[in-house]
Amino acid sequence: MQRIRLRYTKRGRLRFTSHRDFQRAFERALRRAEVPMAYSAGFTPHPKVSYANAAPTGTGSEAEYLEIALTAPRDPEALRGLLDESMPAGLDITDAVEAHTSGLADRLAASLWELRLDGVDPAEARRAVDAFHAADTVEVQRTTKNGVRTFDCRSAVSSLEIVETQPQADRPEDRPCAILRLVVRHVTPAVRPDDVLSGLRAVADLAPPVPAAVTRLAQGPFDEETGTVTDPLAPDREAAQAKTAEPAAAATAATPEGSV
Structure with a gap:
C-alpha cells in the first residue's frame, strides 16, 4: 500500500x-x-x-x-x-x-493566518494589537454544544502584527483597511482567528464594520527560534531524497577503485 x-x-x-x-x-x-x-x-x-x-x-x-x-x-x-x-x-x-x-x-502544531479588516484604520488596529500584546490573559467566550465556554485566547498566540497594505484593485482607495498576520499554536481548547478578533474587541473595543476576510497561509511545525510555521511535508521530501540517494551511494561503494 x-x-x-x-x-x-x-x-x-x-x-x-x-x-x-x-x-x-x-x-x-x-x-x-x-x-x-x-x-x-x-x-x-x-x-x-x-x-x-x-x-x-x-x-x-x-x-x-x-x-x-x-x-x-x-x-x-x-x-x-x-x-x-x-x-x-x-x-x-x-x-x-x-x-x-x-x-x-501531529506536525500541524501551528497556523499562520491573514485577517483582512475592511473599514478599519491601520492605526486603530495597531493600538488594539498593542493592547492585546500587553495583556497577560484575554478571556473570550464561545458557544459550544455544551453551552457557553470561557477561555484565554492570549496564551496560544505566538505573534500578531500589522501588515503594511498596498493599493489593490478590489479595495476603494478612500476606504481604510487593516491587515493582520497571526501565528497561533494548535492547543486545547483550539483558538481560532475569530476568537482573537473577539479578544481585540475585549481589550480595545476593535469592532470591524464588516466580517473579517480570514485566510490560512500556512500550517505545520512551529519553529521556536524563528517563531515561524514550517512545511509539514518537508520530512517526507527529505526521506524520499535519502531513499533515492541510497542506491547511488551503494553503487559507488561497490565500484572498484580505478575502474571506468
Whole structure:
C-alpha cells in the first residue's frame, strides 16, 4: 500500500464550502481520475482518506492537508495533476509527496493566518494589537454544544502584527483597511482567528464594520527560534531524497577503485 500526502486550497467563493462538501468533491475527483484507492473493510467500504485539521467553513486557506492510501503505486506529481484537473477551481491540489514518515497530524502544531479588516484604520488596529500584546490573559467566550465556554485566547498566540497594505484593485482607495498576520499554536481548547478578533474587541473595543476576510497561509511545525510555521511535508521530501540517494551511494561503494 502506498500513502500519498496532498496539500490543497480553499480560495475565493469556495471558502464557504463545508468540510463535508469538500469530502464529496474530493471523492468524486478520485473516481474521475481513476485513482487506485484502498478501501476500508466492512459492510460499507469507503476510500481510505485521512483529513487533518480542516479550516472552519467561511475561511480561505492555502494550506490544508490530507492523506490517501493506494493499492498500486503512482507518481505523486502526476497524481496531483490528475486530481487538480478533476476538482472545482478554488479547491486546488497544490502539492503531493509520498509518505515516508508517520505523524502528519501531529506536525500541524501551528497556523499562520491573514485577517483582512475592511473599514478599519491601520492605526486603530495597531493600538488594539498593542493592547492585546500587553495583556497577560484575554478571556473570550464561545458557544459550544455544551453551552457557553470561557477561555484565554492570549496564551496560544505566538505573534500578531500589522501588515503594511498596498493599493489593490478590489479595495476603494478612500476606504481604510487593516491587515493582520497571526501565528497561533494548535492547543486545547483550539483558538481560532475569530476568537482573537473577539479578544481585540475585549481589550480595545476593535469592532470591524464588516466580517473579517480570514485566510490560512500556512500550517505545520512551529519553529521556536524563528517563531515561524514550517512545511509539514518537508520530512517526507527529505526521506524520499535519502531513499533515492541510497542506491547511488551503494553503487559507488561497490565500484572498484580505478575502474571506468
